[in-house]
Amino acid sequence: MTTTLNLGKAINAGLRRSMDDDPKVLLMGEDVGKLGGVFRVTDGLYKDFGPDRVIDTPLAESGIIGTAIGLALRGYRPVCEIQFDGFFFPSANQTFTQLAKMRMRSNGALKLPVVIRIPFGGGIGAVEHHSESPETYFAHTAGLRVVSCSTPEDAYWMIQQAVASDDPVAFFEPKQQYWDKADVDTEAALSSAAPMGSARVVREGTDATVVAYGAMVKTCLRAAAADDERSLEVVDLRSLAPIDYETVYASVRRTGRLIVVHEAPMSHGLGAEIAARVTEQCFYHLESPVIRVTGFDTPYPPNRLEDHYRPDLDRVLDGVDRAFAF
Amino acid sequence: MSTNTSSGAGVEPRSADSGDNLVQILTPDGEFREHPHYPFAITAEEARGLYRDMALVRRFDTEAVALQRHGELGLWASLLGQEAAQVGSARAARPNDMIFPSYREHGVAWCRDVPTAELLAMFRGVTNGGWDPRDYGFHLYTVVIGTQCLHATGYAMGIQRDGAVGEDGSAVIAYFGDGASSQGDTNEAFVYAAVNNAPVVFFCQNNQWAISEPFERQSRVPLYQRASGFGFPGVRIDGNDVFASLAVTRQTLNDVRVGQGPALIEAFTYRMGAHTTTDDPTRYRVAEELEEWKGRDPISRLRKYLTRTGGADESFFDAVETEAEALGERVRTECRTLPDPQPSDMFRDVYAEPHPVLERQRDEFVEYLASFDGEEASHS
Numbered sequence: 001m002t003t004t005l006n007l008g009k010a011i012n013a014g015l016r017r018s019m020d021d022d023p024k025v026l027l028m029g030e031d032v033g034k035l036g037g038v039f040r041v042t043d044g045l046y047k048d049f050g051p052d053r054v055i056d057t058p059l060a061e062s063g064i065i066g067t068a069i070g071l072a073l074r075g076y077r078p079v080c081e082i083q084f085d086g087f088f089f090p091s092a093n094q095t096f097t098q099l100a101k102m103r104m105r106s107n108g109a110l111k112l113p114v115v116i117r118i119p120f121g122g123g124i125g126a127v128e129h130h131s132e133s134p135e136t137y138f139a140h141t142a143g144l145r146v147v148s149c150s151t152p153e154d155a156y157w158m159i160q161q162a163v164a165s166d167d168p169v170a171f172f173e174p175k176q177q178y179w180d181k182a183d184v185d186t187e188a189a190l191s192s193a194a195p196m197g198s199a200r201v202v203r204e205g206t207d208a209t210v211v212a213y214g215a216m217v218k219t220c221l222r223a224a225a226a227d228d229e230r231s232l233e234v235v236d237l238r239s240l241a242p243i244d245y246e247t248v249y250a251s252v253r254r255t256g257r258l259i260v261v262h263e264a265p266m267s268h269g270l271g272a273e274i275a276a277r278v279t280e281q282c283f284y285h286l287e288s289p290v291i292r293v294t295g296f297d298t299p300y301p302p303n304r305l306e307d308h309y310r311p312d313l314d315r316v317l318d319g320v321d322r323a324f325a326f
Numbered sequence: 327m328s329t330n331t332s333s334g335a336g337v338e339p340r341s342a343d344s345g346d347n348l349v350q351i352l353t354p355d356g357e358f359r360e361h362p363h364y365p366f367a368i369t370a371e372e373a374r375g376l377y378r379d380m381a382l383v384r385r386f387d388t389e390a391v392a393l394q395r396h397g398e399l400g401l402w403a404s405l406l407g408q409e410a411a412q413v414g415s416a417r418a419a420r421p422n423d424m425i426f427p428s429y430r431e432h433g434v435a436w437c438r439d440v441p442t443a444e445l446l447a448m449f450r451g452v453t454n455g456g457w458d459p460r461d462y463g464f465h466l467y468t469v470v471i472g473t474q475c476l477h478a479t480g481y482a483m484g485i486q487r488d489g490a491v492g493e494d495g496s497a498v499i500a501y502f503g504d505g506a507s508s509q510g511d512t513n514e515a516f517v518y519a520a521v522n523n524a525p526v527v528f529f530c531q532n533n534q535w536a537i538s539e540p541f542e543r544q545s546r547v548p549l550y551q552r553a554s555g556f557g558f559p560g561v562r563i564d565g566n567d568v569f570a571s572l573a574v575t576r577q578t579l580n581d582v583r584v585g586q587g588p589a590l591i592e593a594f595t596y597r598m599g600a601h602t603t604t605d606d607p608t609r610y611r612v613a614e615e616l617e618e619w620k621g622r623d624p625i626s627r628l629r630k631y632l633t634r635t636g637g638a639d640e641s642f643f644d645a646v647e648t649e650a651e652a653l654g655e656r657v658r659t660e661c662r663t664l665p666d667p668q669p670s671d672m673f674r675d676v677y678a679e680p681h682p683v684l685e686r687q688r689d690e691f692v693e694y695l696a697s698f699d700g701e702e703a704s705h706s
Contacts (some may be wrong), residue, residue, distance in 0.1 A: 026487075052487055058521060063476055063514035070426075070480020073465070076487065078480075094511070097470045098477070105455025107674035136483050142676055142684075166678035197682075242683040 001187045008041050008178035010152035011117075011184055014159035015042065015079065019049055019094035025163055026071060028055040028064055029081030029117075038083055039119060039178055061091035068114045069099055077163055079115040082152075086129025086300075088118055092137070099168045100143030111166040115159075120148075121215050121263050122306045123176030131300050133178065133264035138170040139241040144266065146241040147196055148172035150217040152182040157193035165196065172240075174215035199244035201251060205233035208323055211248060211274060213237040216261045216311060223316035240270060248274065249281050256287040257323045261311050266294040288326035291321035344594040347550075348562050353571035354622045356630025358569070366573035376417065376568050377632060378646050380409040380625045383433040385650035386442055390432075390449070391659045394603040398661050403430045407566070407598030410624030411531050412501075413437060414571025415593070418579055419499060421463060426478035426500045429467040429529075434501065438464035442653075443660040452664050472509030475500045475528065478516045482524035484587075497583040498526040499575070505536025507552070508544050516556040519588035527578050528553075528590045531565060533597035537549045538610040553590035565595025566624040596622070605674035661700055669695060 005013060019025045027042055027049075033056035036043030046054040057064050061082060068078035077326075082088045088095075095116065102112055122131030138146045145167050149155040155173070162169040194237040195201060203221055212220045217236045224232035233251050237243060252258050258278055260271035275290035293311045301309050311319075351361055360366075402689060405412060412433030419425060419437075427434055435445055446579040455466040468474040469644050478500035490496045506512050507530060519526050530549055534541050545552075553560025561578070563570040571593060578589045596605040596619040600607050632638035673688035 022596075059516045060514045060517060062511055063479075063518045066473060066476025066511060066514065067480030067483060067518050070477040070482070071484045072480075073459070073477065074484025074488070076484055083610065090510075094473060094476065098473050100466075101454070102466070103678060104675045106458060106675075107453065107456065109458035109460070111678050146675070159527070199705045210412075210444075234606075242681050245683070 010156040014156045018163040065091040065094035077113045077254040085120040085132040119175035145169045148214040161196035197239045200245040203234040209251040212261040253285045350564040352567045364573045381414045389654045404599035410568035411565035411593035414568040415575040418575035426465045426474040438462040472506040472512040474516035479519045482526040504532040523587040537601040550592040560590040562592045565593030
């Protein structure tokens, strides 16, 4: 059955289905219970599954991830909500030094099926610490998987895939898109959805490839539609660790040019990583250097400036122009 | 309580006085004293078992320090002096209880039947962990201070959700040190355990020193008193008294097991050796302090008790000594014969599910290494 859902409600529906299917799935975080989360992503789940499965935690992020590790070791599948991107940092130690490494430390005996949901990125006029893009920290940490959805349908399926994964998954939700609506077939089989680790060509084109994820996919699609001179192919990365390089390489080999777009700061970011790999693997197919269009190497600015900080349609098109200037 | 925070030039010996409210059942002279709140009886056979545990664990530890000195281990964290705190509390746990250690809990590991080779393997550098915690009810050692207190609390929350609270249920012990009491994670664990009424015993071995920092640099109040601020009971025991350690932990575990919520035990003890084999305690503490604590040695006081009560004779102690010799020999051999991991092993078990980027990196590295095959032969 196809239902029209916004991205936030699609995650909610996906969580509900995971909880229905597996009694070991738990939600935990600040305000996820009666309030339904500050973005209402867990709305109604407390009422239907009760406080033992939808746990309103103390206001302590390290505690959320640390106790989720313990619950996972006992056989549960905790889905942790970190209220905002910038509040993740207090739990970084548990995530990076404990959660990511425990499987290897046990020589594979243990599994850590913990999902960390993080609303990320800007564009909603929030105050400091509420608009950041910390995904590179996660992607740089071996043992973690990192994904980001950009459509309600992806959100619905990917959250279920993340919950079903026996690896820890950081699940980045583009908060600016929580209210974007689209049709979702909520009754198809989970196995029929695109694999969590795969990238997707969301717009075909012949002249240049634009790679993005999260809310930037929408921006890049708008840029592609606005460019009536060149045919731009847009790839939604979906998985940030591991990256589905084969899809990226195949696209670049077709188009000969690559522009990587993300909100996170440029230096040492995913754009740098993708540029290096593509240069190594597609060197003789490239007509120009890989171009990055990103946030700046500054702290996320006060929101009156965020429209300058976040790549927009014009900055993406400027990046495309630079790729064609060679 | 000193409020002087300047770093004094001279190092003064610190008193071994624990203050009031110390639960002690076996005195340093080996006398048995009834405790009004912790009734405790023990057979001679059980007491001999505790002696054997402590003596063998000390021998294992001594051997490991020697192995490190000979370059066979990269590092060792000695438990010397903490045998009673560890063996007593560990023997109080049931097989279906889960224990979350720090990195010095060799005596607890011993009581949970973790093979000595598994403990050596981590410090020798052939693995970052090694054993399957489910086989022993003993989780992997934790090097980042205090993190395991949250794992223990989460695990205890899982026990609650499994409906495994009750007389026949399971409980959890989290071991940590006085230094870890300063960590946010330890304090968050106290909060989470308290508000969830989780079946977890926080067992702090206050060995007086966090590397070079004395307890006064961690807290202005005795640690067991902190529990009340979080809303659960705390008790301080003589950590060099194996009877107190066993009695108090057993009773506390039973309370926790039936749903009374978390509890804190502070074992007041002393780290007689260095923090680890890289440390030099003569830079920050004086010999008199060590001498004072030697008079409280956990093993010699149990020996005095066993001798005094006729629970053991010289032949028993000789037999334990012989067994310790054999253990030492076995530990030396098994350490030296631990196989090094294969280079490609570092790519194993990072993920449960396929990871194409890592797999490609592994394949390229294996191919690179293989390119050297036969090279020695061609050079000879």
